[in-house]
Amino acid sequence: MSKSPFTDEIEQAKPPGKFNLPHFTSFKGDKDPDRHLKHYRSTMVLYRNNDALMCKIFATTLQEYSSYRSIKKKSDHLFNVKKNPKELLRDYVKRFKAEKAKIVGCDDSIASAAFQKGLPADHPLFGEMIMKEDLTLANSFALADKHTLWDEAWRADKAPE
Template identity: 45%
Template sequence: MCVEDVEMLVNNRLRGLKIGGNFEDALRMEVDQANSSPFTTEIKQATPPKRFSTPFFTCFNGDSDPESHLKYFKSLMILYKTEDALMCKVFAMNLRGAAQDWFHTLPSGSISSFKELAYVFTKEYTSYRTIKKNPDHLFNVHKKSDESLQDYIKRFKAERANIVGCDDQIASSAFKRGLPIECELYRELTISPCQILIEVFATAEHYALWDDDQIAAKKANQAAKLASEENCKRRSQP
């Protein structure tokens, strides 16, 4: 069953369950909802596999990316992905707070598969979806004038880690582009442009150590200069 079929099936079922009825019927339905389950009878009556132990989950509270949570859930339940009823029940168990309240607003018997549950879940929390960054985003990362080379490397790696499937060649080009032209590392990477990304970072780390040594030496010289000036002032005083 494709996504479009799931969407049509769920929407039609929800629409059919909500049509008609007066105020008393609506109130009775609301009370019944609180005491019932959105799952069909088939899912509710299904028994878990023998020796199944519920994994430890970080619960979903309704304030984070639903797609990331679904991937996280599926990875922990990968051994039981064919157990549709089990997937539905365990997923409902790790909802908390507002997400748990939302789950119980689903009409009774409206969910007959994990695909349907995943569809209504992502649809409900679509506004919390994280906008995925494009690899070209790395070309916007530049070394700041007051930033050490080591800090730039860390910041660039952190940005790259947030981009799924980032090409190494693009990352290498973006890393070099973010360096000031007068930087010695920029010159090195220009002379040896065929390095793979891991080699680029290795070269950068060597230059970062040299850069840190220069910064430390500069600070030591400044401190010595200030101390010398203070001594001269003391000697000049009567």
């Protein structure tokens, strides 16, 4: 069981006598959170001076709120991005770039290492990248673009007619 996020003072506070819980529309994470807060405040206007009650009751109006919390990812998150065996190289590069774009202040040297590490060891691009020294992320993506063109031409030649 998790510990309450409230202080002991709030946790132990009792509602005023004859308090009836007003009806609230639960916040499900799919609407404007500011609008939900304004609705809550206007409904609880009679109790606005009772901070403990305001906190405890507000928590009951939240059905889901985690989708509005931004989870900050760091550059090392990119080591979780792997090329799937049946995935086209173009799609892997696109997916990797999308994940990188979500990271504020992403370190390009870490991103470059993660991009390479996400490739299977037997992939021709992996072999070429490992042979080059001081390969920047931009150069890695440029090399990947060349391999994508080669990969697509190779697939087109092997396709049944």
